[in-house]
Amino acid sequence: WGTSCSVTAASLAPTPCLAHGAQPWAWLQFSQSGQPKDYALPNASWSQGMLNLYNEFVEKSKDGTWKRIPSYRLMLPLLTPEHPCPFTHPDLMKLEGEKMSKDTRLFLRSLDEEGLGFEYVMFLNPSEKRMVTVYQPGPYLEGHPGFAHGGSTAAIIDSTIGGCAIFVAGRVMTANLSIDFKNPIPLGSVVLVDGKVNRMEGRKVFLSCQVWSADGQTLHAEATALFIHKPVG
Numbered sequence: 001w002g003t004s005c006s007v008t009a010a011s012l013a014p015t016p017c018l019a020h021g022a023q024p025w026a027w028l029q030f031s032q033s034g035q036p037k038d039y040a041l042p043n044a045s046w047s048q049g050m051l052n053l054y055n056e057f058v059e060k061s062k063d064g065t066w067k068r069i070p071s072y073r074l075m076l077p078l079l080t081p082e083h084p085c086p087f088t089h090p091d092l093m094k095l096e097g098e099k100m101s102k103d104t105r106l107f108l109r110s111l112d113e114e115g116l117g118f119e120y121v122m123f124l125n126p127s128e129k130r131m132v133t134v135y136q137p138g139p140y141l142e143g144h145p146g147f148a149h150g151g152s153t154a155a156i157i158d159s160t161i162g163g164c165a166i167f168v169a170g171r172v173m174t175a176n177l178s179i180d181f182k183n184p185i186p187l188g189s190v191v192l193v194d195g196k197v198n199r200m201e202g203r204k205v206f207l208s209c210q211v212w213s214a215d216g217q218t219l220h221a222e223a224t225a226l227f228i229h230k231p232v233g
């Protein structure tokens with residue numbers, strides 16, 4: 001989806017429908033090309049293990065089975081197959097005016113320096129209603145010495161299955177997230193967060209998730225969750 005999204009800084013100029021004259025794109029970091037910066041791409045902090053897993057899923061994406069999800073510093077709750085580019089989604093400005101300020105950042109993209117916090121890239125498998133996140137927790141996520149704080153693990157799980165729930169239901173909120181922490185995650189290691197939709201009942205989306213070491217030998221955590229669809233406005 002990201003590949004079909006062609007956006008320039010000029011095309012992102014504020015529109016009259018935006019309340020309070022806010023500059024909606026001011027907190028997006030732009031690259032030198034004038035495109036919003038996509039953080040779900042390799043950078044110098046990624047370990048070889050992270051690159052290997054990333055390349056594995058890029059390879060799997062070539063036949064369209066998996067799709068890399070671009071990642072910016074703003075929430076993209078409106079990304080759908082019908083509107084693959086968030087910047088041209090008809091509801092974005094409404095949500096923007098109501099909910100966002102130019103001073104906000106997506107929690108998982110809150111740090112400026114590469115490699116210190118959440119380094120991750122998500123891949124969606126639409127037919128399986130499944131999302132995997134290739135994830136490398138950095139040193140600022142420490143809980144016990146040398147290991148990722150459980151809250152950071154909860155955040156990456158929530159975002160992974162949240163993305164999955166957004167794909168099937170649009171705008172959702174986490175109502176319940178239950179996690180069993182099985183084995184600590186070493187800082188700087190690479191894990192695969194593997195979440196999927198199990199079933200839907202009306203506005204309710206039920207999901208499950210497992211967090212595995214890159215070699216598939218260690219189960220770090222498993223979770224179940226309930227997300228509830230909340231229409232914009």
Ligand SMILES: CCCCCCCCCCCCCCCC(=O)SCCNC(=O)CCNC(=O)[C@H](O)C(C)(C)COP(=O)(O)OP(=O)(O)OC[C@H]1O[C@@H](n2cnc3c(N)ncnc32)[C@H](O)[C@@H]1OP(=O)(O)O
Pocket residue numbers: 069076077079080124158159160162163164166167172173174175176202203204226228230
């Ligand atoms: C294409 C893909 C691109 C993706 C690209 C993006 C990638 C990157 C993604 C980032 C993704 C970030 C994801 C962050 C997600 C948060 O972090 S959200 C923040 C944390 N969550 C909150 O703050 C939610 C706070 N709670 C609330 O606002 C409200 O309680 C809720 C959850 C919206 C529900 O309220 P409500 O809409 O009034 O619904 P309500 O009528 O109470 O309940 C509806 C039904 O759910 C049931 N229910 C509600 N709560 C519960 C519960 N806790 N347990 C069990 N049942 C419950 C009710 O019993 C009811 O059932 P039925 O009677 O219909 O059978």
